[in-house]
Amino acid sequence: xxxxxxxxxxxxxxxxxxxxxxxxxxxxxxxxxxxxxxxxxxxxxxxxxxxxxxxxxxxxxxxxxxxxxxxxxxxxxxxxxxxxxxxxxxxxxxxxxxxxxxxxxxxxxxxxxxxxxxxxxxxxxxxxxxxxxxxxxxxxxxxxxxxxxxxxxxxxxxxxxxxxxxxxxxxxxxxxxxxxxxxxxxxxxxxxxxxxxxxxxxxxxxxxxxxxxxxxxxxxxxxxxxxxxxxxxxxxxxxxxxxxxxxxxxxxxxxxxxxxxxxxxxxxxxxxx
Ligand SMILES: Cc1cc2nc3c(=O)[nH]c(=O)nc-3n(C[C@H](O)[C@H](O)[C@H](O)COP(=O)(O)O)c2cc1C
Numbered sequence: 001x002x003x004x005x006x007x008x009x010x011x012x013x014x015x016x017x018x019x020x021x022x023x024x025x026x027x028x029x030x031x032x033x034x035x036x037x038x039x040x041x042x043x044x045x046x047x048x049x050x051x052x053x054x055x056x057x058x059x060x061x062x063x064x065x066x067x068x069x070x071x072x073x074x075x076x077x078x079x080x081x082x083x084x085x086x087x088x089x090x091x092x093x094x095x096x097x098x099x100x101x102x103x104x105x106x107x108x109x110x111x112x113x114x115x116x117x118x119x120x121x122x123x124x125x126x127x128x129x130x131x132x133x134x135x136x137x138x139x140x141x142x143x144x145x146x147x148x149x150x151x152x153x154x155x156x157x158x159x160x161x162x163x164x165x166x167x168x169x170x171x172x173x174x175x176x177x178x179x180x181x182x183x184x185x186x187x188x189x190x191x192x193x194x195x196x197x198x199x200x201x202x203x204x205x206x207x208x209x210x211x212x213x214x215x216x217x218x219x220x221x222x223x224x225x226x227x228x229x230x231x232x233x234x235x236x237x238x239x240x241x242x243x244x245x246x247x248x249x250x251x252x253x254x255x256x257x258x259x260x261x262x263x264x265x266x267x268x269x270x271x272x273x
Contacts, residue, residue, distance in 0.1 A: 027147075029146060029147060033146050034151075034189075034190045034192065034193075035151075035152065035153045035154070035190065036151025036152060036153055036184070036186045036187075036188060036190070037089075037090065037091050037094075037153050037182075037188065037190075038090075038094065038186070038187045038188040039091075039094055039095050039096065039151060039182075039184030039185055039186065039187050040184065040185045040186070040187045041096075042096070042184075042185045043096045044096050044097055044150065044183065044184065044185070048148060049072070049097065049183075051144075051148075052141060052144045052145045052148060052150075053070065053072070053141060055140065055141070055144035056070075056137050056138070056140040056141030056142075056144055057137060057140075058140065059133075059136040059137045059139070059140035060136060061133040061136065061137070062129045062132060062133055065108055065129075065133070066133060067103065067104055067105050067107075067108050067126075067129065067130040067133050067134075068101060068102060068103060068104050068130060068133040068134035068137055069101075069102045069104040069106075069107070069134075069175060070099055070100070070101055070102070070137070070141075071099070071100040071102065071169050071177075072097060072098075072099055073097070073098040073099075073100065073169075074096065074097055074098075076093075078168065078169075079092055079093050079098055080093060081168045082098060082100075082165065082168055082169075082180075084164070085157065085158075085161040085164040085165045085168060086155050086157040086158070086161070086180065087157050087160075087161075089155060089157065091153050091155070091182035092155070092180075092182060094182070094184070095153075095182035095183055095184040096183070096184045096185075097182070097183040097184065098180060098181075098182055098183070099138070099141065099180065099181045099182075099183060100158065100165065100169060100177050100179075100180045101134040101135065101137065101138040101177070101178055101179050101180070101181070102134060102171060102175050102176060102177045102178060103127055103130030103131040103133070103134050103175070103176045103178050104130060104134070104174065104175045105119075105121045105126055105127075105130055105174040105175075105270075106172050106173065106174030106175050108121070109121060109174055120273075121174075122269050122270060122271075122272040122273055123270060123271070123272065123273050124265065124270060124271060126270065127176065127265055127270040130176075131176075131178045134178045134179070135178060135179060138154075138179050138181055141181065142154075142181060145183055149185070149186075150183055150184065150185060150186075151183075151184060151185065151186035152181050152182065152183055153181065153182045154179055154180070154181055155179070155180040155181070155182065156179070157180070158177050158178060158179050158180045159177075159178065159179075159257070159261055160253075160257045160260075160261075162176060162177050162260075162261060162264045163260060163263070163264050163267075165177045165180075166264065166268070171268075173267075173268050173269040174268060174269055174270075175268060176264060176265065176268050176270065191227075193227075194221065194222060194225065196218055196219070196222070197218060197221070199218075200214075200218035219240075222240065223239075223240050228240050231243045235247050
């Protein structure tokens, strides 16, 4: 928590208030976890994987409808076929297990049909509802897996290449992949990539928009990191923000992949009304 003292018209100072340390039951796991991109060749025991998936499926879902599916890929040939869908990121073929989390109204629609019920889910809101379910389950699977010492890495390429993943995984109408997680025993200890300070992301009671000075303060630590400075230098950019806008997440890509993804939602039957 920061307390800002303003001396009229002259200057302001920010004092950090450090409260007495509260005792919590939060495991150290939350402080030490990292995304893992390199795995050992050790397989994941089926029983352990089932326990982890079972734990993940205890996540909250909308109306307990559970409108998601998880495709568990262990077959080397299917992993190879998935690899280009993820721009050949090494984790896809390097991990013993690849989990593709899908927004899935197919199963629920079929159930509605058996109950002579009029399923009104061929729309964008229902896609978003199913995506929320899929993502909550994905994150719960990740926490369960990491608690057991496994390493995970999300693949954001899933939404870029959903049309190709649909082909490889044989996904029917009503099913859209929304994220992928690679899973395996860690073979690296990545450095802590850091986080924005808590006060940058927390708004008390209502949203408090950011002043330029606050933005500068909140991002200063990230910008000062050696790896960030190296990114800026290597890419011959003026700022770290430019590395994001010009290299990593460009307007051109975002517009192109948005168009493709909207077409996927249409093709999979989520934009019919
Ligand atoms: C939705 C999502 C998509 C991601 N996509 C990728 C990816 O395609 N490749 C990758 O190497 N890491 C990916 N990550 C991992 C992030 O880069 C990572 O979580 C972030 O840098 C913070 O690092 P940490 O998880 O080790 O704390 C993704 C994470 C999320 C949540």
